[in-house]
Amino acid sequence: MAYASDCVQGKVQGVEGNAPIINHPDVKRMLMQMRALTEAGRAMSFFTIAAEDRSHRHCDADQRAADAQLVEVMTPLVKGWCTEVAMESTSLGVQVHGGMGFIEETGAAQHMRDARILPIYEGTNGIQALDFVGRKCLRDGGETISLLLAAMQQTASELSAANGAIGELSTALTNTVEQCQQALDYVLANSAKSPSLAYNFLMLFGNSVSFWLLVKLAAAAQKRIDQGSSDLFYTQKIKTTRFFSSQILTRNLGYLASIVTQTNYSEELIAEDFQTL
Numbered sequence: 080m081a082y083a084s085d086c087v088q089g090k091v092q093g094v095e096g097n098a099p100i101i102n103h104p105d106v107k108r109m110l111m112q113m114r115a116l117t118e119a120g121r122a123m124s125f126f127t128i129a130a131e132d133r134s135h136r137h138c139d140a141d142q143r144a145a146d147a148q149l150v151e152v153m154t155p156l157v158k159g160w161c162t163e164v165a166m167e168s169t170s171l172g173v174q175v176h177g178g179m180g181f182i183e184e185t186g187a188a189q190h191m192r193d194a195r196i197l198p199i200y201e202g203t204n205g206i207q208a209l210d211f212v213g214r215k216c217l218r219d220g221g222e223t224i225s226l227l228l229a230a231m232q233q234t235a236s237e238l239s240a241a242n243g244a245i246g247e248l249s250t251a252l253t254n255t256v257e258q259c260q261q262a263l264d265y266v267l268a269n270s271a272k273s274p275s276l277a278y279n280f281l282m283l284f285g286n287s288v289s290f291w292l293l294v295k296l297a298a299a300a301q302k303r304i305d306q307g308s309s310d311l312f313y314t315q316k317i318k319t320t321r322f323f324s325s326q327i328l329t330r331n332l333g334y335l336a337s338i339v340t341q342t343n344y345s346e347e348l349i350a351e352d353f354q355t356l
């Protein structure tokens with residue numbers, strides 16, 4: 080953000096002379112994508128860490144058990160989704176800097192290299208995806224993940240009467256829950272295909288659960304604004320969630336289509352298929 084505000088390159092309508100690159104629509108997209116993915120990842124991580132704390136310390140035994148179950152289902156999502164988007168975000172960080180990002184002086188490339196190990200260690204993301212679809216969703220017939228979907232739908236219902244941005248986000252959240260439900264129903268009915276659809280299944284749920292948490296944050300921010308706050312922090316929270324809704328959540332259509340496709344690439348492809356040049 081500091082570099083994009085400083086570096087002057089090209090013309091932008093409405094800005095006199097050469098403009099700082101932060102005014103270019105594509106640079107705004109990259110910065111917002113980095114912000115939205117980072118805030119979504121943080122939201123999902125803190126949500127899970129809080130559940131982990133409650134699973135040990137809550138005074139009610141039933142609540143401790145419910146939180147322990149939540150941590151189980153959330154762990155592959157936090158590990159898998161956050162580390163996939165960490166690579167995307169740090170790569171965008173290089174791109175914002177242009178050629179200066181690729182060479183070492185800015186430090187942007189170092190962040191990208193550091194992020195590259197994240198999907199590999201502590202269990203590769205291929206294994207996280209198998210864990211999520213197999214042990215966390217199929218083994219109990221979708222019971223635990225359905226509780227999470229019900230909580231997401233409850234938020235959407237609670238916010239459905241809101242005006243403006245929050246009302247729109249609530250509609251997007253309802254659609255998101257439907258997409259997840261469709262994917263879950265499909266995998267429950269086609270469990271043999273689960274290894275080949277596992278990655279897209281994890282990405283669909285990671286995208287969706289993190290969007291749910293961003294919507295809750297946006298609603299809390301709107302409450303503060305309604306109470307009279309003019310703090311930019313709150314308006315930015317809502318803008319970031321709206322950006323996520325229109326530019327990142329829309330990936331769900333692709334994830335879902337890849338899950339419910341009749342083609343089973345895993346059965347069609349044999350090792351020899353990779354030998355041809």
Ligand SMILES: Cc1cc2nc3c(=O)[nH]c(=O)nc-3n(C[C@H](O)[C@H](O)[C@H](O)COP(=O)(O)OP(=O)(O)OC[C@H]3O[C@@H](n4cnc5c(N)ncnc54)[C@H](O)[C@@H]3O)c2cc1C
Nearest residue numbers: 195196197198199200201202203204205206207208209274
């Ligand atoms: C910098 C660094 C630090 C590390 N630190 C630690 C550490 O502190 N403690 C520790 O215990 N380990 C550590 N590791 C090891 C790390 O956990 C492993 O590298 C990681 O689990 C992947 O295992 P692997 O390298 O054997 O890859 P492989 O298991 O050979 O995986 C190669 C590819 O095949 C896929 N694959 C493998 N098996 C399956 C399967 N059954 N189904 C589907 N896909 C599969 C994987 O997803 C991956 O894409 C570290 C590794 C690195 C590089």
